Amino acid sequence: MVKLLGMSREDVREAIKNGDVTIAVYGLGKMGLPLAAVFADNGAKVIGVDINERVVNSVNNGENHIKEEPGLDELVKKNVEAGRLKATTDGILAAKKADVMIILVPTLADDRGNLKLESVYDVAEKISKGLEKGDIVITEATMPPGTTESLIPILEKSGLKLGDFGLAHAPERTMTGTAIRDITGQYPKIVGASDERTLEAVIGIYETINRKGVIPMSSIKAAEAVKVFEGIYRDVNIALANELALWCEEHGLDAIEIFNAANTQPYCHLHMPGAGVGGHCIPIYPWFVINLAKKTNVRLIRTAREINDSMPRHVVELTVRALNDAGKPMKGSKILVLGLTFRGGVKEFTKSPAIDVIRELKEWGAEVYAYDPLCTREDAERFGAKWKEDFKDVDAIVIVTDHREFKTLDLKEIAAEVRTKVIVDGRNVIHPEEAKKLGFIYKGVGRV
Ligand SMILES: NC(=O)c1ccc[n+]([C@@H]2O[C@H](COP(=O)([O-])OP(=O)(O)OC[C@H]3O[C@@H](n4cnc5c(N)ncnc54)[C@H](O)[C@@H]3O)[C@@H](O)[C@H]2O)c1
Numbered sequence: 341m342v343k344l345l346g347m348s349r350e351d352v353r354e355a356i357k358n359g360d361v362t363i364a365v366y367g368l369g370k371m372g373l374p375l376a377a378v379f380a381d382n383g384a385k386v387i388g389v390d391i392n393e394r395v396v397n398s399v400n401n402g403e404n405h406i407k408e409e410p411g412l413d414e415l416v417k418k419n420v421e422a423g424r425l426k427a428t429t430d431g432i433l434a435a436k437k438a439d440v441m442i443i444l445v446p447t448l449a450d451d452r453g454n455l456k457l458e459s460v461y462d463v464a465e466k467i468s469k470g471l472e473k474g475d476i477v478i479t480e481a482t483m484p485p486g487t488t489e490s491l492i493p494i495l496e497k498s499g500l501k502l503g504d505f506g507l508a509h510a511p512e513r514t515m516t517g518t519a520i521r522d523i524t525g526q527y528p529k530i531v532g533a534s535d536e537r538t539l540e541a542v543i544g545i546y547e548t549i550n551r552k553g554v555i556p557m558s559s560i561k562a563a564e565a566v567k568v569f570e571g572i573y574r575d576v577n578i579a580l581a582n583e584l585a586l587w588c589e590e591h592g593l594d595a596i597e598i599f600n601a602a603n604t605q606p607y608c609h610l611h612m613p614g615a616g617v618g619g620h621c622i623p624i625y626p627w628f629v630i631n632l633a634k635k636t637n638v639r640l641i642r643t644a645r646e647i648n649d650s651m652p653r654h655v656v657e658l659t660v661r662a663l664n665d666a667g668k669p670m671k672g673s674k675i676l677v678l679g680l681t682f683r684g685g686v687k688e689f690t691k692s693p694a695i696d697v698i699r700e701l702k703e704w705g706a707e708v709y710a711y712d713p714l715c716t717r718e719d720a721e722r723f724g725a726k727w728k729e730d731f732k733d734v735d736a737i738v739i740v741t742d743h744r745e746f747k748t749l750d751l752k753e754i755a756a757e758v759r760t761k762v763i764v765d766g767r768n769v770i771h772p773e774e775a776k777k778l779g780f781i782y783k784g785v786g787r788v
Protein backbone atom coordinates (compact mmCIF):
# COMPACT_ATOMS: atom_id res chain seq x y z
CA MET A 341 0.00 0.00 0.00
CA VAL A 342 1.43 3.38 -0.96
CA LYS A 343 -0.28 6.76 -1.11
CA LEU A 344 0.53 8.31 -4.46
CA LEU A 345 -0.78 11.80 -3.66
CA GLY A 346 2.24 14.06 -3.26
CA MET A 347 4.61 11.74 -5.18
CA SER A 348 6.35 12.83 -8.38
CA ARG A 349 5.40 11.11 -11.62
CA GLU A 350 8.82 9.41 -11.66
CA ASP A 351 8.36 8.01 -8.15
CA VAL A 352 4.83 6.86 -9.03
CA ARG A 353 6.15 5.01 -12.08
CA GLU A 354 8.88 3.42 -9.93
CA ALA A 355 6.38 2.38 -7.25
CA ILE A 356 4.09 0.74 -9.81
CA LYS A 357 6.95 -1.13 -11.48
CA ASN A 358 8.18 -2.34 -8.07
CA GLY A 359 4.75 -3.80 -7.30
CA ASP A 360 4.13 -1.36 -4.43
CA VAL A 361 0.89 0.01 -5.94
CA THR A 362 -2.50 -1.72 -5.90
CA ILE A 363 -4.94 -0.67 -8.64
CA ALA A 364 -8.60 -1.68 -8.62
CA VAL A 365 -10.33 -1.69 -12.03
CA TYR A 366 -14.13 -1.68 -11.77
CA GLY A 367 -15.70 -3.31 -14.83
CA LEU A 368 -13.91 -6.23 -16.50
CA GLY A 369 -15.47 -5.86 -19.94
CA LYS A 370 -14.17 -5.01 -23.41
CA MET A 371 -12.30 -2.03 -21.98
CA GLY A 372 -11.71 -2.91 -18.31
CA LEU A 373 -10.12 -6.32 -18.72
CA PRO A 374 -7.47 -5.16 -21.24
CA LEU A 375 -6.64 -2.19 -18.96
CA ALA A 376 -6.39 -4.40 -15.86
CA ALA A 377 -4.13 -6.86 -17.68
CA VAL A 378 -1.87 -4.11 -19.04
CA PHE A 379 -1.41 -2.50 -15.60
CA ALA A 380 -0.60 -5.93 -14.12
CA ASP A 381 1.86 -6.59 -16.93
CA ASN A 382 3.65 -3.37 -15.94
CA GLY A 383 4.12 -4.38 -12.30
CA ALA A 384 0.97 -3.18 -10.55
CA LYS A 385 -0.97 -5.42 -8.20
CA VAL A 386 -4.39 -5.32 -9.89
CA ILE A 387 -7.77 -6.22 -8.42
CA GLY A 388 -10.42 -6.49 -11.13
CA VAL A 389 -13.95 -5.91 -9.82
CA ASP A 390 -17.06 -7.10 -11.64
CA ILE A 391 -20.64 -7.85 -10.62
CA ASN A 392 -20.72 -10.81 -13.00
CA GLU A 393 -19.49 -13.88 -11.10
CA ARG A 394 -18.83 -15.76 -14.33
CA VAL A 395 -16.48 -13.00 -15.44
CA VAL A 396 -14.71 -13.00 -12.05
CA ASN A 397 -14.32 -16.78 -12.05
CA SER A 398 -13.06 -16.91 -15.62
CA VAL A 399 -10.44 -14.22 -14.94
CA ASN A 400 -9.30 -15.98 -11.74
CA ASN A 401 -8.90 -19.11 -13.86
CA GLY A 402 -6.57 -17.10 -16.09
CA GLU A 403 -9.12 -17.03 -18.92
CA ASN A 404 -10.08 -14.10 -21.15
CA HIS A 405 -13.79 -13.77 -22.03
CA ILE A 406 -13.32 -10.88 -24.50
CA LYS A 407 -12.74 -12.92 -27.64
CA GLU A 408 -12.49 -9.91 -30.00
CA GLU A 409 -9.31 -8.67 -28.33
CA PRO A 410 -6.08 -9.95 -29.93
CA GLY A 411 -3.31 -10.70 -27.36
CA LEU A 412 -5.59 -10.54 -24.33
CA ASP A 413 -5.69 -14.30 -23.75
CA GLU A 414 -1.95 -14.43 -23.11
CA LEU A 415 -1.85 -11.20 -21.08
CA VAL A 416 -4.59 -12.35 -18.69
CA LYS A 417 -3.16 -15.87 -18.29
CA LYS A 418 0.41 -14.64 -17.68
CA ASN A 419 -0.54 -12.04 -15.07
CA VAL A 420 -3.04 -14.18 -13.20
CA GLU A 421 -0.42 -16.93 -12.99
CA ALA A 422 2.15 -14.37 -11.77
CA GLY A 423 -0.30 -13.36 -9.04
CA ARG A 424 -0.46 -9.74 -10.26
CA LEU A 425 -4.07 -9.90 -11.51
CA LYS A 426 -6.98 -11.11 -9.39
CA ALA A 427 -10.73 -10.58 -9.75
CA THR A 428 -13.52 -10.23 -7.19
CA THR A 429 -17.15 -9.18 -6.90
CA ASP A 430 -16.36 -7.40 -3.63
CA GLY A 431 -15.96 -3.77 -4.67
CA ILE A 432 -15.70 -2.51 -1.10
CA LEU A 433 -12.84 -4.82 -0.11
CA ALA A 434 -11.09 -3.92 -3.38
CA ALA A 435 -11.33 -0.24 -2.47
CA LYS A 436 -9.93 -0.90 0.99
CA LYS A 437 -6.91 -2.63 -0.54
CA ALA A 438 -6.35 -0.31 -3.51
CA ASP A 439 -4.41 2.93 -3.79
CA VAL A 440 -6.00 3.75 -7.16
CA MET A 441 -9.59 2.94 -8.17
CA ILE A 442 -10.49 3.12 -11.88
CA ILE A 443 -14.16 3.16 -12.93
CA LEU A 444 -14.67 1.53 -16.31
CA VAL A 445 -18.24 0.22 -16.15
CA PRO A 446 -20.88 0.86 -18.83
CA THR A 447 -22.24 4.38 -19.21
CA LEU A 448 -25.23 3.38 -21.28
CA ALA A 449 -27.58 5.95 -22.76
CA ASP A 450 -30.95 5.88 -24.48
CA ASP A 451 -31.44 7.18 -28.02
CA ARG A 452 -31.44 10.72 -26.75
CA GLY A 453 -28.23 10.37 -24.73
CA ASN A 454 -30.10 10.26 -21.44
CA LEU A 455 -27.52 8.42 -19.45
CA LYS A 456 -28.07 5.40 -17.30
CA LEU A 457 -25.30 5.96 -14.77
CA GLU A 458 -26.46 3.41 -12.22
CA SER A 459 -23.30 1.32 -12.66
CA VAL A 460 -21.05 4.34 -12.13
CA TYR A 461 -22.91 5.47 -9.00
CA ASP A 462 -22.97 1.90 -7.66
CA VAL A 463 -19.19 1.72 -7.98
CA ALA A 464 -18.73 5.16 -6.41
CA GLU A 465 -20.85 4.05 -3.43
CA LYS A 466 -18.67 0.94 -2.97
CA ILE A 467 -15.45 2.93 -3.32
CA SER A 468 -16.68 5.41 -0.68
CA LYS A 469 -16.79 2.53 1.80
CA GLY A 470 -13.12 1.73 1.28
CA LEU A 471 -11.62 5.11 0.36
CA GLU A 472 -8.57 6.17 2.39
CA LYS A 473 -6.56 9.40 2.61
CA GLY A 474 -4.13 9.65 -0.28
CA ASP A 475 -6.15 7.38 -2.60
CA ILE A 476 -6.96 8.39 -6.19
CA VAL A 477 -10.26 7.73 -7.99
CA ILE A 478 -10.17 7.83 -11.80
CA THR A 479 -13.13 7.58 -14.18
CA GLU A 480 -12.25 6.17 -17.61
CA ALA A 481 -15.79 5.42 -18.74
CA THR A 482 -17.06 7.89 -21.31
CA MET A 483 -19.42 10.39 -19.74
CA PRO A 484 -20.93 13.84 -20.29
CA PRO A 485 -18.68 16.67 -19.12
CA GLY A 486 -19.39 17.30 -15.44
CA THR A 487 -20.33 13.72 -14.57
CA THR A 488 -17.08 12.75 -12.82
CA GLU A 489 -17.38 15.68 -10.41
CA SER A 490 -20.99 14.68 -9.70
CA LEU A 491 -19.49 11.68 -7.88
CA ILE A 492 -17.78 13.88 -5.26
CA PRO A 493 -20.70 13.89 -2.76
CA ILE A 494 -20.87 10.11 -2.95
CA LEU A 495 -17.11 9.70 -2.46
CA GLU A 496 -17.18 12.18 0.46
CA LYS A 497 -19.56 9.81 2.27
CA SER A 498 -16.24 8.18 3.22
CA GLY A 499 -15.78 11.08 5.66
CA LEU A 500 -12.89 12.36 3.55
CA LYS A 501 -13.03 15.66 1.63
CA LEU A 502 -11.87 16.07 -1.97
CA GLY A 503 -8.22 16.95 -1.55
CA ASP A 504 -7.74 14.22 1.03
CA PHE A 505 -8.25 11.93 -2.00
CA GLY A 506 -7.65 12.75 -5.64
CA LEU A 507 -10.21 12.62 -8.46
CA ALA A 508 -9.44 12.45 -12.20
CA HIS A 509 -10.91 11.61 -15.59
CA ALA A 510 -8.80 9.74 -18.15
CA PRO A 511 -11.07 8.72 -21.04
CA GLU A 512 -10.65 5.35 -22.67
CA ARG A 513 -9.69 6.41 -26.24
CA THR A 514 -9.70 2.97 -27.76
CA MET A 515 -12.08 0.53 -29.39
CA THR A 516 -12.82 -3.14 -29.26
CA GLY A 517 -10.28 -5.04 -31.32
CA THR A 518 -7.35 -2.67 -30.74
CA ALA A 519 -7.60 -2.04 -26.98
CA ILE A 520 -4.16 -3.36 -25.93
CA ARG A 521 -2.44 -1.57 -28.80
CA ASP A 522 -4.24 1.69 -27.99
CA ILE A 523 -3.88 1.51 -24.18
CA THR A 524 -0.11 0.94 -24.46
CA GLY A 525 0.64 3.72 -26.90
CA GLN A 526 -1.33 4.29 -30.08
CA TYR A 527 -2.02 7.85 -28.95
CA PRO A 528 -1.42 9.94 -25.81
CA LYS A 529 -3.61 9.49 -22.74
CA ILE A 530 -5.81 12.47 -21.85
CA VAL A 531 -5.95 13.32 -18.14
CA GLY A 532 -7.82 15.96 -16.15
CA ALA A 533 -7.58 16.06 -12.34
CA SER A 534 -8.98 17.74 -9.24
CA ASP A 535 -5.65 19.31 -8.20
CA GLU A 536 -1.95 19.51 -9.09
CA ARG A 537 -0.87 16.65 -6.79
CA THR A 538 -3.46 14.32 -8.30
CA LEU A 539 -2.54 15.36 -11.85
CA GLU A 540 1.15 14.66 -11.15
CA ALA A 541 0.41 11.22 -9.74
CA VAL A 542 -2.06 10.27 -12.51
CA ILE A 543 0.45 11.33 -15.17
CA GLY A 544 2.89 8.90 -13.54
CA ILE A 545 0.25 6.14 -13.49
CA TYR A 546 -0.44 6.37 -17.24
CA GLU A 547 3.15 7.05 -18.30
CA THR A 548 3.84 3.61 -16.83
CA ILE A 549 1.71 1.92 -19.51
CA ASN A 550 1.41 4.39 -22.39
CA ARG A 551 4.47 4.93 -24.60
CA LYS A 552 2.87 8.01 -26.16
CA GLY A 553 2.69 9.75 -22.76
CA VAL A 554 -0.02 11.93 -21.28
CA ILE A 555 -1.74 15.18 -22.32
CA PRO A 556 -2.68 16.99 -19.08
CA MET A 557 -5.91 19.00 -19.35
CA SER A 558 -6.83 22.10 -17.36
CA SER A 559 -9.78 20.38 -15.70
CA ILE A 560 -11.66 17.12 -15.26
CA LYS A 561 -14.50 18.53 -17.37
CA ALA A 562 -12.11 19.39 -20.21
CA ALA A 563 -10.84 15.80 -20.21
CA GLU A 564 -14.41 14.48 -20.40
CA ALA A 565 -15.09 16.82 -23.33
CA VAL A 566 -12.08 15.55 -25.31
CA LYS A 567 -13.50 12.05 -25.65
CA VAL A 568 -17.03 13.26 -26.35
CA PHE A 569 -15.83 15.72 -29.00
CA GLU A 570 -13.81 12.97 -30.73
CA GLY A 571 -17.03 11.05 -31.15
CA ILE A 572 -19.03 14.08 -32.29
CA TYR A 573 -16.36 14.90 -34.87
CA ARG A 574 -16.90 11.41 -36.26
CA ASP A 575 -20.71 11.57 -36.26
CA VAL A 576 -20.79 14.99 -37.98
CA ASN A 577 -18.26 13.86 -40.59
CA ILE A 578 -20.13 10.66 -41.31
CA ALA A 579 -23.26 12.80 -41.80
CA LEU A 580 -21.34 15.02 -44.25
CA ALA A 581 -20.25 11.92 -46.17
CA ASN A 582 -23.85 10.65 -46.23
CA GLU A 583 -25.28 13.97 -47.44
CA LEU A 584 -22.65 14.29 -50.19
CA ALA A 585 -23.33 10.67 -51.16
CA LEU A 586 -27.04 11.40 -51.59
CA TRP A 587 -26.11 14.39 -53.78
CA CYS A 588 -23.82 12.12 -55.83
CA GLU A 589 -26.69 9.67 -56.38
CA GLU A 590 -28.83 12.57 -57.68
CA HIS A 591 -26.09 13.63 -60.08
CA GLY A 592 -25.01 10.15 -61.23
CA LEU A 593 -21.58 10.51 -59.62
CA ASP A 594 -19.57 7.93 -57.66
CA ALA A 595 -19.04 9.35 -54.16
CA ILE A 596 -16.29 6.88 -53.26
CA GLU A 597 -14.23 7.76 -56.34
CA ILE A 598 -14.60 11.46 -55.52
CA PHE A 599 -13.98 11.06 -51.76
CA ASN A 600 -10.82 9.02 -52.34
CA ALA A 601 -9.47 11.69 -54.68
CA ALA A 602 -10.45 14.56 -52.36
CA ASN A 603 -8.86 12.80 -49.36
CA THR A 604 -5.45 12.97 -51.01
CA GLN A 605 -5.38 16.51 -49.62
CA PRO A 606 -3.99 16.38 -46.01
CA TYR A 607 -6.75 18.59 -44.66
CA CYS A 608 -9.62 16.63 -46.22
CA HIS A 609 -10.93 13.56 -44.37
CA LEU A 610 -14.26 12.67 -45.95
CA HIS A 611 -15.64 9.65 -44.12
CA MET A 612 -17.52 6.65 -45.54
CA PRO A 613 -21.21 7.00 -46.49
CA GLY A 614 -23.31 4.04 -45.40
CA ALA A 615 -26.43 2.44 -43.99
CA GLY A 616 -26.29 4.42 -40.75
CA VAL A 617 -24.38 4.93 -37.50
CA GLY A 618 -24.66 2.37 -34.71
CA GLY A 619 -22.82 1.38 -31.56
CA HIS A 620 -22.86 2.76 -28.04
CA CYS A 621 -20.36 5.53 -28.82
CA ILE A 622 -20.83 7.60 -31.94
CA PRO A 623 -24.63 7.94 -32.08
CA ILE A 624 -24.76 8.62 -28.33
CA TYR A 625 -21.97 11.10 -27.55
CA PRO A 626 -23.61 13.97 -29.54
CA TRP A 627 -26.56 13.83 -27.15
CA PHE A 628 -24.21 14.46 -24.20
CA VAL A 629 -23.53 17.91 -25.70
CA ILE A 630 -27.07 18.49 -27.05
CA ASN A 631 -28.61 17.72 -23.65
CA LEU A 632 -26.22 20.15 -21.91
CA ALA A 633 -26.72 22.98 -24.44
CA LYS A 634 -29.08 25.31 -22.55
CA LYS A 635 -28.19 28.48 -24.51
CA THR A 636 -26.08 27.24 -27.43
CA ASN A 637 -28.00 26.30 -30.59
CA VAL A 638 -26.28 23.00 -31.44
CA ARG A 639 -28.12 22.76 -34.76
CA LEU A 640 -25.19 21.22 -36.71
CA ILE A 641 -24.78 18.37 -34.21
CA ARG A 642 -28.54 17.75 -34.14
CA THR A 643 -28.85 17.78 -37.92
CA ALA A 644 -25.95 15.35 -38.29
CA ARG A 645 -27.79 12.93 -36.01
CA GLU A 646 -30.95 13.28 -38.12
CA ILE A 647 -29.03 12.65 -41.36
CA ASN A 648 -27.29 9.54 -40.00
CA ASP A 649 -30.51 8.16 -38.53
CA SER A 650 -32.20 8.57 -41.92
CA MET A 651 -29.73 6.30 -43.73
CA PRO A 652 -31.33 2.92 -42.94
CA ARG A 653 -34.49 4.24 -44.65
CA HIS A 654 -32.40 5.31 -47.64
CA VAL A 655 -31.04 1.78 -47.96
CA VAL A 656 -34.62 0.46 -47.98
CA GLU A 657 -35.52 3.02 -50.68
CA LEU A 658 -32.57 1.81 -52.76
CA THR A 659 -33.93 -1.73 -52.35
CA VAL A 660 -37.41 -0.68 -53.52
CA ARG A 661 -35.89 0.98 -56.59
CA ALA A 662 -33.60 -1.95 -57.40
CA LEU A 663 -36.44 -4.50 -57.21
CA ASN A 664 -38.56 -2.13 -59.27
CA ASP A 665 -35.86 -2.09 -61.94
CA ALA A 666 -35.99 -5.89 -61.83
CA GLY A 667 -39.77 -5.76 -62.29
CA LYS A 668 -40.32 -7.18 -58.81
CA PRO A 669 -42.60 -5.72 -56.15
CA MET A 670 -41.15 -5.59 -52.61
CA LYS A 671 -44.24 -7.41 -51.41
CA GLY A 672 -43.46 -11.12 -51.30
CA SER A 673 -39.83 -10.73 -52.40
CA LYS A 674 -37.27 -12.77 -50.46
CA ILE A 675 -34.64 -10.34 -49.17
CA LEU A 676 -31.40 -11.49 -47.51
CA VAL A 677 -29.90 -8.88 -45.17
CA LEU A 678 -26.15 -9.40 -44.71
CA GLY A 679 -25.04 -8.09 -41.32
CA LEU A 680 -26.81 -7.64 -37.98
CA THR A 681 -24.03 -6.08 -35.85
CA PHE A 682 -23.45 -2.31 -35.86
CA ARG A 683 -20.03 -2.58 -37.52
CA GLY A 684 -17.79 -5.23 -38.99
CA GLY A 685 -15.77 -7.50 -36.67
CA VAL A 686 -17.60 -6.66 -33.44
CA LYS A 687 -20.57 -8.56 -32.01
CA GLU A 688 -22.49 -5.57 -30.71
CA PHE A 689 -26.09 -4.66 -31.62
CA THR A 690 -26.56 -1.26 -29.94
CA LYS A 691 -28.39 0.96 -32.42
CA SER A 692 -27.38 -1.30 -35.29
CA PRO A 693 -28.78 0.07 -38.59
CA ALA A 694 -29.86 -3.50 -39.43
CA ILE A 695 -32.64 -3.17 -36.84
CA ASP A 696 -34.36 -0.37 -38.81
CA VAL A 697 -33.59 -1.88 -42.23
CA ILE A 698 -35.20 -5.23 -41.32
CA ARG A 699 -38.20 -3.56 -39.73
CA GLU A 700 -38.86 -1.33 -42.75
CA LEU A 701 -38.35 -4.11 -45.31
CA LYS A 702 -40.99 -6.13 -43.44
CA GLU A 703 -43.32 -3.11 -43.41
CA TRP A 704 -43.05 -3.16 -47.22
CA GLY A 705 -44.25 -6.78 -47.14
CA ALA A 706 -40.94 -8.42 -48.00
CA GLU A 707 -39.96 -11.83 -46.62
CA VAL A 708 -36.78 -10.91 -44.72
CA TYR A 709 -33.88 -13.27 -44.05
CA ALA A 710 -30.56 -12.43 -42.39
CA TYR A 711 -27.03 -13.74 -42.02
CA ASP A 712 -24.11 -12.43 -39.94
CA PRO A 713 -20.82 -14.34 -39.43
CA LEU A 714 -20.68 -13.29 -35.75
CA CYS A 715 -24.32 -14.07 -34.99
CA THR A 716 -26.73 -16.94 -34.47
CA ARG A 717 -30.18 -17.92 -35.69
CA GLU A 718 -31.56 -16.55 -32.39
CA ASP A 719 -29.96 -13.13 -33.04
CA ALA A 720 -31.63 -12.96 -36.46
CA GLU A 721 -34.97 -13.98 -35.00
CA ARG A 722 -34.61 -11.33 -32.28
CA PHE A 723 -34.27 -8.81 -35.13
CA GLY A 724 -37.44 -10.25 -36.75
CA ALA A 725 -35.63 -11.97 -39.62
CA LYS A 726 -35.30 -15.65 -40.56
CA TRP A 727 -31.76 -17.08 -40.47
CA LYS A 728 -30.41 -18.08 -43.90
CA GLU A 729 -26.91 -19.31 -44.76
CA ASP A 730 -27.31 -19.58 -48.53
CA PHE A 731 -28.56 -17.41 -51.42
CA LYS A 732 -31.17 -19.82 -52.82
CA ASP A 733 -34.37 -18.12 -54.13
CA VAL A 734 -33.19 -14.69 -52.93
CA ASP A 735 -34.59 -11.69 -54.81
CA ALA A 736 -32.35 -9.03 -53.23
CA ILE A 737 -29.18 -9.03 -51.13
CA VAL A 738 -28.90 -6.00 -48.81
CA ILE A 739 -25.48 -5.49 -47.18
CA VAL A 740 -25.76 -3.52 -43.91
CA THR A 741 -22.54 -4.37 -42.01
CA ASP A 742 -18.95 -4.16 -43.28
CA HIS A 743 -17.84 -7.60 -42.09
CA ARG A 744 -14.59 -8.75 -43.70
CA GLU A 745 -16.44 -11.82 -45.07
CA PHE A 746 -18.74 -9.61 -47.16
CA LYS A 747 -15.79 -7.97 -48.91
CA THR A 748 -14.86 -11.24 -50.58
CA LEU A 749 -18.26 -12.65 -51.59
CA ASP A 750 -18.10 -14.93 -54.64
CA LEU A 751 -20.53 -12.94 -56.79
CA LYS A 752 -20.23 -15.38 -59.68
CA GLU A 753 -21.43 -18.26 -57.49
CA ILE A 754 -24.12 -16.08 -55.92
CA ALA A 755 -25.39 -14.99 -59.35
CA ALA A 756 -26.09 -18.64 -60.14
CA GLU A 757 -27.91 -19.22 -56.85
CA VAL A 758 -30.23 -16.22 -56.44
CA ARG A 759 -33.68 -15.96 -58.01
CA THR A 760 -33.28 -12.26 -58.88
CA LYS A 761 -29.90 -10.57 -59.29
CA VAL A 762 -30.20 -7.51 -57.04
CA ILE A 763 -27.52 -6.22 -54.68
CA VAL A 764 -27.96 -3.18 -52.41
CA ASP A 765 -24.59 -2.32 -50.89
CA GLY A 766 -25.10 -0.31 -47.71
CA ARG A 767 -21.40 -0.38 -46.80
CA ASN A 768 -19.72 -0.02 -50.20
CA VAL A 769 -17.93 -3.35 -49.85
CA ILE A 770 -18.83 -4.62 -53.36
CA HIS A 771 -17.25 -3.38 -56.62
CA PRO A 772 -20.20 -2.02 -58.64
CA GLU A 773 -18.64 -2.86 -62.03
CA GLU A 774 -17.96 -6.48 -61.01
CA ALA A 775 -21.57 -6.92 -59.87
CA LYS A 776 -23.02 -5.31 -62.99
CA LYS A 777 -20.84 -7.44 -65.29
CA LEU A 778 -22.42 -10.52 -63.68
CA GLY A 779 -25.88 -9.15 -64.45
CA PHE A 780 -26.73 -7.76 -61.02
CA ILE A 781 -28.83 -4.66 -60.58
CA TYR A 782 -26.49 -2.83 -58.16
CA LYS A 783 -27.38 0.09 -55.87
CA GLY A 784 -24.94 1.55 -53.35
CA VAL A 785 -24.99 4.55 -51.01
CA GLY A 786 -23.55 7.33 -53.16
CA ARG A 787 -22.77 4.92 -56.01
CA VAL A 788 -23.99 4.91 -59.61
N1 LIG B 1 -16.31 -0.88 -26.20
C1 LIG B 1 -15.68 0.15 -26.75
O1 LIG B 1 -15.27 0.16 -27.95
C2 LIG B 1 -15.45 1.37 -25.93
C3 LIG B 1 -14.54 2.28 -26.40
C4 LIG B 1 -14.25 3.38 -25.64
C5 LIG B 1 -14.88 3.62 -24.43
N2 LIG B 1 -15.78 2.73 -24.02
C6 LIG B 1 -16.42 3.02 -22.72
O2 LIG B 1 -15.92 2.08 -21.74
C7 LIG B 1 -16.93 1.84 -20.75
C8 LIG B 1 -17.09 0.36 -20.57
O3 LIG B 1 -17.49 -0.14 -21.81
P1 LIG B 1 -17.21 -1.66 -22.19
O4 LIG B 1 -17.32 -1.74 -23.68
O5 LIG B 1 -15.99 -2.18 -21.51
O6 LIG B 1 -18.49 -2.38 -21.50
P2 LIG B 1 -18.76 -3.94 -21.36
O7 LIG B 1 -20.24 -4.08 -21.33
O8 LIG B 1 -17.95 -4.70 -22.33
O9 LIG B 1 -18.17 -4.29 -19.91
C9 LIG B 1 -18.70 -3.69 -18.75
C10 LIG B 1 -18.39 -4.62 -17.57
O10 LIG B 1 -18.75 -3.93 -16.39
C11 LIG B 1 -19.42 -4.83 -15.53
N3 LIG B 1 -20.26 -4.06 -14.62
C12 LIG B 1 -21.46 -3.48 -14.88
N4 LIG B 1 -21.90 -2.84 -13.78
C13 LIG B 1 -20.95 -2.99 -12.82
C14 LIG B 1 -20.80 -2.57 -11.48
N5 LIG B 1 -21.76 -1.85 -10.89
N6 LIG B 1 -19.69 -2.90 -10.80
C15 LIG B 1 -18.71 -3.63 -11.38
N7 LIG B 1 -18.79 -4.09 -12.66
C16 LIG B 1 -19.90 -3.76 -13.35
C17 LIG B 1 -20.20 -5.74 -16.46
O11 LIG B 1 -20.51 -6.96 -15.78
C18 LIG B 1 -19.21 -5.91 -17.60
O12 LIG B 1 -18.36 -7.02 -17.36
C19 LIG B 1 -18.17 2.56 -21.26
O13 LIG B 1 -18.26 3.81 -20.61
C20 LIG B 1 -17.89 2.82 -22.74
O14 LIG B 1 -18.52 4.00 -23.17
C21 LIG B 1 -16.11 1.60 -24.69
Ligand SMILES: CC(=O)N[C@@H]1[C@@H](OP(=O)(O)OP(=O)(O)OC[C@H]2O[C@@H](n3ccc(=O)[nH]c3=O)[C@H](O)[C@@H]2O)O[C@H](CO)[C@@H](O)[C@@H]1O
Binds near residue numbers: 514515571615619622
Ligand atom coordinates in the same frame (compact mmCIF):
# COMPACT_ATOMS: atom_id res chain seq x y z
C1 LIG C 1 -12.88 4.77 -27.95
C2 LIG C 1 -14.07 4.79 -28.74
O1 LIG C 1 -15.16 5.07 -28.28
N1 LIG C 1 -13.85 4.49 -29.99
C3 LIG C 1 -14.93 4.65 -30.86
C4 LIG C 1 -15.03 3.47 -31.77
O2 LIG C 1 -16.25 3.69 -32.37
P1 LIG C 1 -17.16 2.48 -32.79
O3 LIG C 1 -16.65 1.22 -32.17
O4 LIG C 1 -18.56 2.89 -32.48
O5 LIG C 1 -16.90 2.32 -34.34
P2 LIG C 1 -16.96 3.40 -35.53
O6 LIG C 1 -15.92 2.95 -36.50
O7 LIG C 1 -16.89 4.79 -35.04
O8 LIG C 1 -18.43 3.12 -36.20
C5 LIG C 1 -19.60 3.63 -35.62
C6 LIG C 1 -20.71 3.49 -36.66
O9 LIG C 1 -20.50 4.42 -37.72
C7 LIG C 1 -20.46 3.75 -38.99
N2 LIG C 1 -19.47 4.45 -39.79
C8 LIG C 1 -18.19 4.55 -39.35
C9 LIG C 1 -17.25 5.24 -40.08
C10 LIG C 1 -17.63 5.84 -41.31
O10 LIG C 1 -16.82 6.47 -42.01
N3 LIG C 1 -18.92 5.71 -41.72
C11 LIG C 1 -19.86 5.03 -40.99
O11 LIG C 1 -21.02 4.93 -41.39
C12 LIG C 1 -20.10 2.30 -38.67
O12 LIG C 1 -20.62 1.42 -39.62
C13 LIG C 1 -20.79 2.11 -37.31
O13 LIG C 1 -22.15 1.77 -37.48
O14 LIG C 1 -13.98 3.46 -32.72
C14 LIG C 1 -13.89 4.63 -33.53
C15 LIG C 1 -12.74 4.45 -34.49
O15 LIG C 1 -13.14 3.47 -35.43
C16 LIG C 1 -13.62 5.82 -32.61
O16 LIG C 1 -13.59 6.98 -33.40
C17 LIG C 1 -14.75 5.92 -31.63
O17 LIG C 1 -14.47 7.00 -30.72
